[in-house]
Amino acid sequence: MQYRLLISIEVIEFMERLPAWTRQVLMNGIAAIGRDPLGRSDAEDYDEIGRLLQIAIAGDYALTYWVDDADGHVKILDVHAADR
Numbered sequence: 001m002q003y004r005l006l007i008s009i010e011v012i013e014f015m016e017r018l019p020a021w022t023r024q025v026l027m028n029g030i031a032a033i034g035r036d037p038l039g040r041s042d043a044e045d046y047d048e049i050g051r052l053l054q055i056a057i058a059g060d061y062a063l064t065y066w067v068d069d070a071d072g073h074v075k076i077l078d079v080h081a082a083d084r
Contacts, residue, residue, distance in 0.1 A: 003067070005034040007076040011063075014079055022059065029058025030076060037067045037074040057082050 007030065015023050033040045033056055041054035045064070056063045064078040 001069070001072060003034065003037055003072055003074045005030070005074050005076070008078070011076055011079045022061075025059035026061060026063070026079065029056055029061075029063055032056070032058075033063065033065055033074060033076070037065065053077070 015026055018026070033054075037054065040056045042057045042062075043055040045053045045055060047053055047066075051066060054065050054067060056065070060082055061079050062082040063076055064080075066075045066077060068075060
């Protein structure tokens with residue numbers, strides 16, 4: 001299935017404040033998620049309504065996303081410092 005990649009405005013605003021090389025690492029991670037959302041996940045979590053969330057590590061950051069099969073979207077919901 002081909003997915004459409006959607007990114008939360010909060011993620012974009014956060015990335016705009018980062019150095020260019022860090023933004024590039026995150027953009028590469030986002031692109032990898034878009035190419036293979038189910039194969040890219042490094043971990044899983046659940047949101048407050050029990051929806052399965054995927055977490056992918058990109059450099060020093062974790063990207064949280066949801067694969068919405070019903071409408072064919074991959075939704076990048078959050079970015080934060082990865083726990084290492």
